[in-house]
Amino acid sequence: MAVKKSLASKKIEFKLSAPKANWVGVAGDFNSWKPDSLTAKKDKNGIWRASASVPTGTYEYKFVVDGSWIVDPGCSRRTINSFGSENSVLVVK
Template sequence: MAIKKQYLKTKPICKVTFHVTQREAEKVVVAGDFNNWNENSFELRKLKNGVFKGSINLEKDKEYEFKYIIDGHWANDDEADAKVFNEYATENSILVL
């Protein structure tokens, strides 16, 4: 899993691109506080090489909590900027922009 950040010079926005390598997976979704933890609003596209990829524009100078949903199973990103415990006694990944 990897996250690429591209800060825009003309706007207070960062283009965040998520890369998830799960060749056997059918569906990967990113859910977080930026989309009200909606399990269907930000689905990554599966490329021919088996990597799931997708981008979203987020406001910079903020922190966002998120998780991946891989075929219905919640997972963190090992390369996230940080992790924090949530109300369910598990961890969420943190994205710092």
């Protein structure tokens, strides 16, 4: 008998325009804040994209661009984190 997962997941694409960047990762509470676990790839237009299957829920995240942690400029939802700066907020339904 197969065990059903109670949480549904949805494929989420993160994208960021950073044509001069050498490396971009996505870190959030959905991947234990490990940017190396979700690295983005750059297209010819300088847009970095990364996709992940994320369970339904509300998550905080940031992009890591060449070592600098930044909020997602394409995400209007933000919250203050424990460091006094902002995190982007992702809601997966």
